[in-house]
Amino acid sequence: MIRLIIGVLASGTLSLAQVNTASIVGDVMDQTGASIANVTVTITNLANSLRRSAVTTSAGNYELSLLPAGEYRLEASGPGFKGVVRSGIILDTGQRAKMDITLEVGSVTERVEVTDSVPLVNTQSVTGGVAIKNQQVLEMPLNGRNFSQLIQLEPGVVMTGGGIFFNGLTRDGVNITVDGTDASNPDRPSTQNFGGRSQMNILSIEFIEEFRTSAGVFSAELGRAASGGVNVITKSGTNEFHGSIFEFFRNEKLDARNFFAVRKDPLKVNQFGAAVGGPILRDKLFFFGGWEGSRVRRGLQVSGDVPTQALRDRMLASIPAYKDILDLTPLPNVPGVGTADIGFHRRSDLFRNWEDGLTLRLDYRLGNKDSFFARYSFLDSDARQPNLQPKNGTVFPAQDQSGTASWSRIFGSSMLNELRVGWNKQDLPRAEEAWFGNHQKIGNFGGVLPTVKQEVLQANGGSVTVLYNFSLTRSRHSLKFGFENRRFHYGRTNYENPAYQYDTVEEIVRP
Numbered sequence: 001m002i003r004l005i006i007g008v009l010a011s012g013t014l015s016l017a018q019v020n021t022a023s024i025v026g027d028v029m030d031q032t033g034a035s036i037a038n039v040t041v042t043i044t045n046l047a048n049s050l051r052r053s054a055v056t057t058s059a060g061n062y063e064l065s066l067l068p069a070g071e072y073r074l075e076a077s078g079p080g081f082k083g084v085v086r087s088g089i090i091l092d093t094g095q096r097a098k099m100d101i102t103l104e105v106g107s108v109t110e111r112v113e114v115t116d117s118v119p120l121v122n123t124q125s126v127t128g129g130v131a132i133k134n135q136q137v138l139e140m141p142l143n144g145r146n147f148s149q150l151i152q153l154e155p156g157v158v159m160t161g162g163g164i165f166f167n168g169l170t171r172d173g174v175n176i177t178v179d180g181t182d183a184s185n186p187d188r189p190s191t192q193n194f195g196g197r198s199q200m201n202i203l204s205i206e207f208i209e210e211f212r213t214s215a216g217v218f219s220a221e222l223g224r225a226a227s228g229g230v231n232v233i234t235k236s237g238t239n240e241f242h243g244s245i246f247e248f249f250r251n252e253k254l255d256a257r258n259f260f261a262v263r264k265d266p267l268k269v270n271q272f273g274a275a276v277g278g279p280i281l282r283d284k285l286f287f288f289g290g291w292e293g294s295r296v297r298r299g300l301q302v303s304g305d306v307p308t309q310a311l312r313d314r315m316l317a318s319i320p321a322y323k324d325i326l327d328l329t330p331l332p333n334v335p336g337v338g339t340a341d342i343g344f345h346r347r348s349d350l351f352r353n354w355e356d357g358l359t360l361r362l363d364y365r366l367g368n369k370d371s372f373f374a375r376y377s378f379l380d381s382d383a384r385q386p387n388l389q390p391k392n393g394t395v396f397p398a399q400d401q402s403g404t405a406s407w408s409r410i411f412g413s414s415m416l417n418e419l420r421v422g423w424n425k426q427d428l429p430r431a432e433e434a435w436f437g438n439h440q441k442i443g444n445f446g447g448v449l450p451t452v453k454q455e456v457l458q459a460n461g462g463s464v465t466v467l468y469n470f471s472l473t474r475s476r477h478s479l480k481f482g483f484e485n486r487r488f489h490y491g492r493t494n495y496e497n498p499a500y501q502y503d504t505v506e507e508i509v510r511p
Contacts, residue, residue, distance in 0.1 A: 020180035022091035023065040035060025039078035047238035082106035092131035148191040166228030173226030179404040181422020186461025197383035204292040207359040237286030241278035265299025294355040303346040311341040328389040349386035392434040425462035454497040461490035
């Protein structure tokens with residue numbers, strides 16, 4: 001699928017902002033409100049010293065684009081005017097902020113410094129959404145440290161059944177990306193993997209710089225999104241070394257007992273890891289890397305109808321092949337419940353999940369014109385879900401991989417281009433632990449007894465993304481065009497034993 005995106009917009013209505021970066025625009029005026037041309041406006045990232053410069057046009061306006069999210073300082077200077085410095089400017093991913101500058105007549109050696117800027121208001125775009133930064137992600141209480149819970153902070157967003165619904169629209173119209181390229185579940189657009197049992201999902205929160213949702217009227221750069229989008233930006237290194245070693249845990253000590261359980265269900269949740277980032281070459285080459293492990297053991301109450309010993313004897317007498325099924329199925333253990341043929345079984349069992357996730361990222365800047373970055377993320381998880389048959393749990397071994405590489409170049413102060421490629425792959429070989437392999441007598445006993453499920457599922461899919469954006473600014477007018485080629489692949493193979501429907505006990509024991 002190839003889309004060509006072309007937009008021509010007049011001043012004051014430009015709404016196409018880089019999905020992966022931010023931009024800032026504004027007008028430079030003197031104290032009478034007259035526009036000032038040929039003023040140099042420079043913005044500097046305080047974390048890695050990235051600098052962007054622009055010269056105001058004859059109409060007095062400027063634009064600085066391809067700015068990674070972060071804190072900035074802005075400087076403006078022109079002949080015959082005092083310089084102006086504004087610090088404390090916070091830019092979010094996808095934001096197109098407007099900051100007008102007023103210069104006072106004076107010597108070029110003089111300057112006015114503003115050290116406490118007010119939050120920037122988005123007046124350049126009608127796109128709705130919220131930006132959640134790393135500090136909020138880390139400090140807000142999240143069950144399982146899963147960032148996707150914060151998506152619901154946006155009004156009109158509901159998450160259910162693993163899907164994300166923006167303003168009542170279909171979940172299939174949601175676009176999930178990491179660093180601007182597709183990272184969604186191939187089966188359905190969501191942050192979960194195929195099995196839906198992962199704790200960390202796409203990324204550990206330790207590796208997230210910020211994420212942004214988009215809803216309403218938004219840029220065509222969001223690709224296939226019809227209802228909304230979620231873009232996660234990973235951390236990058238800075239000129240200072242920063243690292244962390246962490247462990248979070250929960251257990252059953254403060255939990256209440258399940259009403260039907262004799263004692264508290266066990267709960268052991270341990271999430272631990274480390275992350276570090278910093279400079280390889282100061283102001284030029286930076287790295288970030290991290291690993292997180294998750295170990296979950298959660299007690300579950302498992303219950304259902306099972307055949308009594310009397311029914312077992314009659315089944316084996318009439319059809320000996322039932323032995324394989326009956327060897328898996330437990331005996332009744334709740335006295336006084338059921339009939340002579342069907343009893344009730346209840347027990348406490350454990351859901352287990354092991355996960356290991358890592359992310360590696362490199363950022364390189366060649367001068368102030370060329371910027372490169374590459375990121376690779378890997379998540380390996382293995383979940384085991386207990387079923388009524390103790391030896392026939394469902395296993396969910398899954399692997400998720402994604403990567404993004406980007407090159408952006410600035411031609412002068414008016415032409416910008418960006419090339420980005422991405423790769424996303426997910427695999428799930430799900431199965432029942434006691435798979436018999438085409439056993440002819442395993443089936444569904446209808447309303448009489450529960451199914452002894454026998455299934456092997458191999459699901460895999462993903463995408464490859466190639467996109468290009470080019471921007472050109474002339475006076476108060478901007479032109480932006482680009483294309484995106486996103487190739488999806490998805491496959492699912494199921495092997496299931498034949499199913500036989502029985503509605504009465506007499507049918508089950510009939511030879």
